[in-house]
Amino acid sequence: xxxxxxxxxxxxxxxxxxGAGAGAPKRRRFEFLYFALRNKKLIIGLSVVLLFVxxxxxxxxxxxxxxxxxxxxxxxxxxxxxxxxxxFGLDVFTQFVYGLxxxxxxxxxxxxxxxxxxxxxxxxxxxxxxxxxEGLNVLCNVELTIPGLVLLILIAGFLHxxxxxxxxxLIAGTTWTWSMRAIRAQTFSLVSRDFxxxxxxxxxxxxxxxxxxxxxNMSSYLFLVFxxxxxxxxxxxxSFDFLxxxxxxxxxxxxxxxxxxxxxxxxxxTWWWFVPPGAAITCVVGGLYLAxxxxxxxxxxxxxxx
Amino acid sequence: xxRYLARKLLIYILTFFIAATLDxxxxxxxxxxxxxxxxxKIELQPGTYxxxxxxxxxxxxxxxxWWKQYLSFWTALFHGNLGVSIYDFPxxxxxxxxxxxxxxxxxxxxxxxxxxxxxxxxxxxxxxxKSLDNTVLPVGYLLTATAYPWxxxxxxxxxxxxxxxxxxxxxxxxxxxxxxNWDWTFIWSLVTHWFLPFLTLFLVAFGGWAIGMRNLxxxxxxxxxxxxxEALGAPIRLVRKYAYRNAMLPQLTGLALQLGVIVGGAIxxxxxxxxxxxxxxxxQAVGNDDYFLLQGIFLxxxxxxxxxxxxxDIVYVIVDPRTRVGISxx
Numbered sequence: 001x002x003x004x005x006x007x008x009x010x011x012x013x014x015x016x017x018x019g020a021g022a023g024a025p026k027r028r029r030f031e032f033l034y035f036a037l038r039n040k041k042l043i044i045g046l047s048v049v050l051l052f053v054x055x056x057x058x059x060x061x062x063x064x065x066x067x068x069x070x071x072x073x074x075x076x077x078x079x080x081x082x083x084x085x086x087x088f089g090l091d092v093f094t095q096f097v098y099g100l101x102x103x104x105x106x107x108x109x110x111x112x113x114x115x116x117x118x119x120x121x122x123x124x125x126x127x128x129x130x131x132x133x134e135g136l137n138v139l140c141n142v143e144l145t146i147p148g149l150v151l152l153i154l155i156a157g158f159l160h161x162x163x164x165x166x167x168x169x170l171i172a173g174t175t176w177t178w179s180m181r182a183i184r185a186q187t188f189s190l191v192s193r194d195f196x197x198x199x200x201x202x203x204x205x206x207x208x209x210x211x212x213x214x215x216x217n218m219s220s221y222l223f224l225v226f227x228x229x230x231x232x233x234x235x236x237x238x239s240f241d242f243l244x245x246x247x248x249x250x251x252x253x254x255x256x257x258x259x260x261x262x263x264x265x266x267x268x269x270t271w272w273w274f275v276p277p278g279a280a281i282t283c284v285v286g287g288l289y290l291a292x293x294x295x296x297x298x299x300x301x302x303x304x305x306x
Numbered sequence: 307x308x309r310y311l312a313r314k315l316l317i318y319i320l321t322f323f324i325a326a327t328l329d330x331x332x333x334x335x336x337x338x339x340x341x342x343x344x345x346x347k348i349e350l351q352p353g354t355y356x357x358x359x360x361x362x363x364x365x366x367x368x369x370x371x372w373w374k375q376y377l378s379f380w381t382a383l384f385h386g387n388l389g390v391s392i393y394d395f396p397x398x399x400x401x402x403x404x405x406x407x408x409x410x411x412x413x414x415x416x417x418x419x420x421x422x423x424x425x426x427x428x429x430x431x432x433x434x435x436k437s438l439d440n441t442v443l444p445v446g447y448l449l450t451a452t453a454y455p456w457x458x459x460x461x462x463x464x465x466x467x468x469x470x471x472x473x474x475x476x477x478x479x480x481x482x483x484x485x486x487n488w489d490w491t492f493i494w495s496l497v498t499h500w501f502l503p504f505l506t507l508f509l510v511a512f513g514g515w516a517i518g519m520r521n522l523x524x525x526x527x528x529x530x531x532x533x534x535x536e537a538l539g540a541p542i543r544l545v546r547k548y549a550y551r552n553a554m555l556p557q558l559t560g561l562a563l564q565l566g567v568i569v570g571g572a573i574x575x576x577x578x579x580x581x582x583x584x585x586x587x588x589x590q591a592v593g594n595d596d597y598f599l600l601q602g603i604f605l606x607x608x609x610x611x612x613x614x615x616x617x618x619d620i621v622y623v624i625v626d627p628r629t630r631v632g633i634s635x636x
Contacts, residue, residue, distance in 0.1 A: 142321040144563060147611060149570025150588070151328075154604045157592045158333050178563065231451065238453035239574045243589060257455050261578060266459070266467040266476060274463075278456025286451035302528075 035298045042294025048287030052280060056104050059097035067094055067251065074270050084272035087263040095256050096276050102164055102252040103234060103241075103281070109168025110175065110233025115226040117172060118179030123210045125180070126187025133184075140177050148174035149239055156245040163247050167240065171233050179225045186218050220299040224292055231288035238281050253277035307623055307630045314619045318612045325608045329601045330379045334372075341368065344595070388605070389598035393590050399602035403584065407606070409479050410583035412500060414572055417507035422561060425515025430550055432516065433523035442516055449513025454571040458506045458578035466502060474502050477580035499581070506575045511568055518560060522553035555626055562618040565611050 036042055064080065065071065073089040075081055083092035125136040151174055156162060162170070190196060191214070199209045215222070240246060241254025242261075260274035341362045350358055363369045367378065382388075388399035432442035463469040466476040475481065480495040526532065526549035535545050573585030580586060584603055591599040623629045 138317060138320065141317050142324050145318070145321045145566070145611060145615060146325055146608060147566030147569040149573060150566070150604060150607050153573070153588055153592060154329070154600060155332060157595075157597070157600050235451075235453050236570075239455060239570060242453075242455040242574055243577060243592070245592070254453070254455065257453075257459060261455075261459060266463050269463075269467065269469070271463055271469065274456070274459050278453055278459065281453045281456060282448060282451050285453075286447050289447050289451055 032298055036295075039294040039298055041290050042298060045287045045289070045291030045294055048283055049291060052100065052284050052287075053104065056097070056101045059100065063091075063094045063097055065091035065094050067098060074268060077272050083276055084270070086259065086270065086273050087265070087268070092256075092273055092276065095251055096253075096280070098251045099253045099256050099277055100280055102247075102250055103237060103254065104284070106164050106168045106171070106237040106252065107230055107234035107284075109165060110171035110237065111226055111230030113169050113172025114176040114179060114229040114233065115222065117176040118183055118225065118229070119215075119222060121176070122180040122183025123187055123214065126184040127191055127206060127210055127214065129191075136180075137184075140180050143174070144177045144181075146174075149236060152236070152240055153243065153245065156240070161248060162245065164250065167237060167247060168233070171236050171240070175229060175232055175236060179229060182225060183218075183222070186221060187214060190214050190217055220295070224295055224299075227288050227292045227295070231285040231292075234281060234285055238278075253281055310623065310629045311619060314616070318616060322608060322612060326380070326383065326605060327376075329604055330376060333597055333601075341366065383605075388602035391596055391599045391602075393594040393596040393599055399598050402587070402599060403602055403606050406582055406584050406587045409581060410572060410576070410585065413503055413507065413576070413581065413583060414568065417504050417511065417572075418561075418565075418568055421508045421511035422515055422557075425512045426519045426554070426557060428512075429516040429519025430523050430546075430553075432520045433527070434546065439520065442520065446513040446517040446520075449509055450517065452510055452513075454506065454510060454574040455578055457510060458503070458575045461502050461506055462579065475499050479582040499579075503572075503575045503579045503581045506578075507568065507571055510571060511564070514564070515557065515560075518557055519553060522556060523549050526552050555622075558618060558622055558625065562615050565614050565618075569607060569611060 067090070069091065070089040071081065071085050071091065073085060073087060075085045075089075077084045081091055081093065083096055086092055086095070121136050121140070125133045125140075148171075152170055155170060159166075196209060196213050199213050204212075237246070237252070238254040238257070241252045242258045244258055246252055246255050254277070256277040257274050260270070265271070265273045341359065345355065345359060345362070360369075367375055370378075386400060388403075391397050391399050391402045394402045428442060429446075432439040462476060466472065466474045475495075475498055477499075479499055480486070480492060481499070484492055484495055486492060523546075527545070529552075532545055532549060535548065572583065573588055575581070576583045576585035577589045584607065588600065588603050590596070591603060
């Protein structure tokens with residue numbers, strides 16, 4: 001599935017910016033900017049994501065009703081209720097604004113956490129090789145086989161109380177696997193290069209070789225991995241919240257959809273209750289995926305359409 | 307080939323071992339044990355709490371040393387004993403699962419296979435024709451970026467609840483008021499109830515496969531063997547056939563990797579449509595604090611995913627000759 005794991009293709013292609021050398025870092029940066037500004041996919045994807053992020057940050061300024069102010073129930077969108085009201089007469093727009101904030105936050109925590117885990121294990125595995133690599137690889141394969149959402153449900157079933165932070169970390173703990181594989185493959189291809197060998201000869205410690213020689217040479221790739229994991233975490237969080245396992249008392253896009261489903265939004269035709277949250281998820285995640293493809297083209301000269 | 311399959315099998319056995327251990331360990335790690343939670347729901351005579359607590363701890367074996375509990379867990383597991391369900395008391399967990407598993411399989415197997423087949427075909431066609439690509443690419447990205455619960459709700463609203471029409475029933479596995487009986491009314495009822503959950507799973511997975519195949523084919527068409535074939539004057543059909551075959555390998559690996567995601571999607575979809583499969587059962591188990599059922603379903607799903615993975619591995623051996631001669635291809 002290439003949307004979420006071009007790792008095979010990547011492994012063959014080699015690190016996108018590997019061998020950049022110390023030549024002209026400044027010119028390279030401008031070169032990236034030059035191609036970034038001309039890449040439609042990147043511009044569109046990033047704009048959509050930025051729009052929703054800005055909306056999540058400044059949305060509360062436009063909210064007219066609080067999360068607990070009851071108005072007329074089941075009203076379609078109107079001037080005073082831009083997204084209508086729910087079964088109980090609560091403003092859907094208010095829920096949407098706060099739900100979007102929490103969904104983005106959980107996605108961000110999940111994406112960052114998974115990237116950090118994937119990076120750490122991927123670097124160690126790819127750099128050390130041998131038994132450590134073998135062990136970590138088996139661990140990764142085991143986690144890959146266990147369905148993430150099912151494991152999450154099992155944990156949440158026993159945990160009973162979650163907060164956005166715990167939810168994000170749990171998601172990170174089940175989604176890091178493919179990123180570790182991909183980063184491990186990239187590290188393998190970098191480790192055999194001369195500059196890494198030179199760093200070794202000069203007596204640098206493994207940790208500083210990874211941090212100073214290997215990581216910067218695949219920073220663009222790591223950023224792509226983060227974008228995909230961010231989008232993936234938002235999707236997982238939506239399913240997780242929809243099943244009623246999300247933070248108690250909180251509001252998220254998944255919880256909105258759960259409430260809508262639980263309180264007969266379908267037979268009552270109150271579509272404005274569940275269409276906005278799901279549409280927002282599709283837009284944000286779709287925007288992230290699109291930006292990912294665009295960035296890939298910017299970073300990798302082979303993919304540029306000239 | 308034997309080494310390849312043996313290695314895979316070893317990982318699967320290890321996976322099952324770790325999953326089962328997790329299954330056993332999780333309720334013991336989490337603060338507040340299940341017995342306390344069970345007892346907090348019943349009103350007890352004052353002063354009897356401690357005695358009842360002890361009794362329950364003893365009858366569930368929680369007062370024994372941990373390694374004895376662990377060993378007896380495995381003994382019970384090998385006897386096919388997963389405990390008794392609380393949600394469907396006093397049925398054993400295994401027979402509760404057996405009641406629901408067929409619905410899930412009927413949903414998952416066609417959805418996975420058809421989405422994989424159609425997605426790969428359409429993706430390969432999109433790589434060939436720019437006009438088709440302009441629709442397949444954005445639609446594919448939108449579909450993969452869609453959360454399962456939303457697509458399920460949307461389809462249910464549009465096609466079942468009357469957004470466009472009442473073409474399909476809204477929920478359940480078959481209509482109320484019909485007894486399960488192998489006649490045409492019952493089968494038709496099964497099919498109509500099956501269709502929307504199936505469509506949800508199919509659509510999301512389809513988008514992913516289509517984009518994956520499209521990108522892989524474009525990538526393959528730039529490789530050396532393609533240029534060599536072209537230089538030899540091979541017909542474009544032949545070149546594309548080779549590109550498709552080469553692109554199939556990463557897609558097949560992807561299939562194994564995606565199984566878990568699709569199973570997760572099935573859980574959410576079944577809950578939305580109240581479709582009586584394992585996903586719906588998981589939801590009931592969580593809602594009713596039925597830990598035995600939850601643990602049982604978890605193990606059962608793991609076993610299913612492992613079996614499916616193994617089938618993919620065997621297909622891989624058939625498709626990729628490198629695995630047969632010992633050069634690892636996967």
